[in-house]
Amino acid sequence: MTTFRVNGRDHDLDIDPDTPLLWVLRDELRLTGTKFGCGIAQCGACTVMLDGMPRRSCVTPISMVEGSEIVTIEAIEGPEADAVRAAWTAIDVPQCGWCQSGQIMSATALLQAIPKPTDGDINDAMAGNVCRCATYVRIRQAIHDAAKTLEG
Amino acid sequence: MGVITTRRGFLAGSAGLTLGLMLPLGRGRAQMTVARPFAPNAFIRIGTDDIVTVLIKHIEMGQGPYTGLATLVAEELDADWSQMRAEGAPANDQLYANLAFGLQGTGGSTAMANSFMQMRKAGAACRAMLVAAAAREWGVPAAEISVAAGAVSHAASGHKSGFGALTAAAAKEPVPDDPPVKTADQFVLIGKDRPKLDTVGKTNGTAQFTLDVYRDGMLTVVVAHPPKFGAKVASFDDKAALAVKGVEMVRQIGSGVAVYATNTFAALKGRDALVVKWDDTAAETRSxxxxxxxxxxxxxxxxxxxxxxxxxxxxxxxxxxxxxxxxxxxxAHAPMEPLDAVIEVRGGKAEMWFGSQFPTFDRPTVAAVLGIPVEDVSINVLLAGGSFGRRAQGSAHLASEAAEIAKAAGRDGAFKLVWTREDDVKGGxxxxxxxxxxxxxxxxxxxxxxxxxxxxxxxxxxxxxxxxxxxxxxxxxxxxxxxxxxxxxxxxxxxxxxxxxxxxxxxxxxxxxxxxxxxxxxxxxxxxxxxxxxxxxxxxxxxxxxxxxxxxxxxxxxxxxxxxxxxxxxxxxxxxxxxxxxxxxxxxxxxxxxxxxxxxxxxxxxxxxxxxxxxxxxxxxxxxxxxxxxxxxxxxxxxxxxxxxxxxxxxxxxxxxxxxxxxxxxxxxxxxxxxxxxxxxxxxxxxxxxxxxxxxxxxxxxxxxxxxxxxxx
Structure with a gap:
């Protein structure tokens, strides 16, 4: 039995302890905003917040999240997340959209850590998130825009 | 492939306009029929809440047809952009053919080119019917009625209405044969930037892709494909696979060996435990x-x-x-959403949910595999997490594999076929x-x-x-x-x-x-x-x-x-x-x-x-x-x-x-x-x-x- 909290709700699940958090979120909790892209932590589509830090859920066995607090794209909120979403929408960042949950989680985590990131900071924080549509020009722009919004 | 916009093609599409209630196919006076809100036989639906939904005949995989084609309708309808919505059209060759191909499919960067006049005519026809209905209801000449930003109005009498309140009356009006469309200098929306219709759902996790579909009792299926192209299954041992908790069955299908499980991780573990011997007789063995x-x-x-x-x-x-x-x-194309498809077979009928890029080939292929009439196969075309050509299959191999899985199960049920990234990169x-x-x-x-x-x-x-x-x-x-x-x-x-x-x-x-x-x-x-x-x-x-x-x-x-x-x-x-x-x-x-x-x-x-x-x-x-x-x-x-x-x-x-x-x-x-x-x-x-x-x-x-x-x- 693994006990953990997702988006403010407690869960007790009797499940194969090796099961990646990604598939627990999707198959068991039906939180499908978190996406599968590679399964080996190479693309970032599955990024969630685990105890406040961005984490690749595809390589995180459920046994590792005992007692943890997880937040997914469906529930992430706060000044940084709100600013990121607004900036993403304002310039229509997504194309196919599959990677964007992960991009938004990583961008939110970046702004929580560095309120006014440089292009180099953005490269460091976002290079783990692949976008096959290559929306990178707009991702970069939206992060700068969100940072400006947060500055007030 | 050349782009040929035929008049026949336009009529085939626009004649099925839906205003609140469905209009019948074919020309002539529209009749009231029983509303089937999701019965897809037209491009436009207007609800009594003023929401205009455009059924998009091209799959949305990031290139923007939901927004682009809805823009064409909104332009000629004189709708307000805020009332526009887009929805994927289902598999239906007659209604939703790509006029550049003569069959239903997306490719060759043809979505806008082949739809440009067709969708504008559809919007213009709809507008004409709303205007005719308003003229009849208000007892004023149609020529004096104007439409702008979703409002139908008659200045002299002061009458004004949204689209929704006119839908019941408009449904009784004849569908215009060949409504006039705007000249370029009259465009209000075309040529301007406006928010994309699919952006918000792609920023909050609500956008529905194939992998996100869960049906009651659904099994997740992964397939062991041959490591060499052209190889076939010689034999397999499924003992260890079946011993994995959650694995329900293992079946040989045309493309390999399928492992069915109650969840994705069990299916993957089961496939890892599978022992398959391959016959390389016809395989490519060159480097x-x-x-x-x-x-x-x-x-x-x-x-x-x-x-x-x-x-x-x-x-x-x-x-x-x-x-x-x-x-x-x-x-390899490597779209971010690896290939996937959901198929549900019940009582001799099949329903599918997936990013079908060539429904024209996918639908009859599924029917043939299952041995049922093509009319008994329905395909809900969902958003696709990228394609870049990968989902446009003349061979319909993905739909075929999904249908084979359903058939090999030997019982009714719902099945989700999932390809991993490795399946995608190695999969040809x-x-x-x-x-x-x-x-x-x-x-x-x-x-x-x-x-x-x-x-x-x-x-x-x-x-x-x-x-x-x-x-x-x-x-x-x-x-x-x-x-x-x-x-x-x-x-x-x-x-x-x-x-x-x-x-x-x-x-x-x-x-x-x-x-x-x-x-x-x-x-x-x-x-x-x-x-x-x-x-x-x-x-x-x-x-x-x-x-x-x-x-x-x-x-x-x-x-x-x-x-x-x-x-x-x-x-x-x-x-x-x-x-x-x-x-x-x-x-x-x-x-x-x-x-x-x-x-x-x-x-x-x-x-x-x-x-x-x-x-x-x-x-x-x-x-x-x-x-x-x-x-x-x-x-x-x-x-x-x-x-x-x-x-x-x-x-x-x-x-x-x-x-x-x-x-x-x-x-x-x-x-x-x-x-x-x-x-x-x-x-x-x-x-x-x-x-x-x-x-x-x-x-x-x-x-x-x-x-x-x-x-x-």
């Missing part, structure tokens, strides 16, 4: 190196002539002859590996007097249900872009050598242009240099005076990039252009030499795609096409090792472009009154050659084998 040698030999032999002007034997009188051989590897349907062979002769004045180019690769269409479309001719998609060049070369001969292999191939974002633009535009750059010409000026001199759109994008990109030549302040600059899918794109790339590694810092892009329906989407597609192409030129190759097995498996050894590698991009859209053409693919072809030209100018290194990273390693 890429061996295949390249065979392809190069065939290219050197000249292939069959697919285009010829003048007599290339004048080459023997040239002052200088240049030769080159190019090698392009297989490429690649951009064909290709060899180009060139010879060009220049005279003493630097004029190109002869140009020879032979292409050797597999055909995408031959041997598939699409072969009939070739009408006995060669597969143009194998060499398009090598043929049809507007350059005034003197004599030319283009040859094609068709290669064969069990490795499956498919169109890959911009198809033949993925390699022809690179080969032609880099080889030409070398020839121009040998002739002492500037890359921009040299190209313009080769183009006839009436090649206005070609000249237009080249001149524009030279202007916005401040072109002064191939090297400036220690940076390299290269230009290339291509016409693909009737859209003209030229790009200039700026490259820096970072310790021997090319670093692309800026890209300028000029695009002429006719009327710019949504400039923001056009810019986005150019930016994305540039990034897609850059990652490919730098990193991408699928290779077969000794014995024929694919050497790559996931993003660790088939790397994607990262944000840190993405250049700044500036896009200029050429103002035009020509009918719109596509933008999903045409941003891709010029980037590779422009980059290689810049890098050659800066470093002196010639890149005839791709990827550049591969050539360096």
């Amino acid at each position: 890429s190196a061996q295949m390249f040698d065979a392809f190069a030999k065939a290219a050197a032999e000249g292939g069959v002539t697919v285009e010829e002007k003048g007599d290339v034997s004048v080459m023997s009188g040239a002052a200088k002859v240049l030769e080159a051989e190019y090698r392009f590897p297989y490429l 349907y690649y951009r064909p590996m290709t060899v180009h062979r060139f010879r060009a002769g220049i005279d003493a004045e630097g004029k190109i007097i002869a140009w020879e180019n032979t292409v050797a690769n597999q055909s995408i269409m031959m041997g598939t249900p699409l072969e009939a479309m070739l009408q006995g001719g060669p597969d143009n998609s194998s060499f398009e872009g090598s043929t049809g060049l507007p350059y005034q070369f003197g004599a030319r001969r283009i040859g094609w050598a068709r290669m064969e292999s069990p490795v499956s191939v498919l169109w890959w974002r911009s198809v033949g242009h993925t390699h022809t633009a690179y080969a032609v535009e880099t080889f030409l750059d070398e020839v121009l240099e040998a002739a002492g010409k500037d890359p921009v000026q040299g190209r313009l001199e080769l183009l006839p005076a009436d090649a206005l759109r070609e000249r237009g994008v080249i001149e524009k990109v030279a202007e916005i990039s401040g072109w002064t030549g191939p090297v400036r302040d220690g940076k390299g600059y290269g230009i290339a252009w291509a016409k693909s899918f009737n859209t003209y794109v030229a790009q200039v790339v700026e490259v820096e030499n970072q310790a021997g590694i090319p670093k692309v810092t800026r890209v300028w892009c000029a695009v002429d795609c006719g009327i710019a329906v949504n400039p923001n989407i056009i810019r986005a597609q150019m930016e994305g096409g540039i990034g897609y192409a850059l990652g490919t030129v730098l990193h991408s190759r699928i290779t077969l090792g000794e014995g024929g097995e694919v050497e790559q498996s996931n993003f660790d050894d088939y790397p994607m472009l990262r944000i840190s590698e993405m250049p700044a991009v500036e896009v200029a859209i050429i103002a035009s009154e020509a009918d719109p053409t596509g933008v999903g693919e045409p941003g891709v072809p010029p980037l590779g050659p422009a980059m290689a030209n810049a890098w050659r100018a800066l470093s002196g290194q010639i890149q005839h084998y791709l990827p550049i990273g591969g050539a360096m390693s």
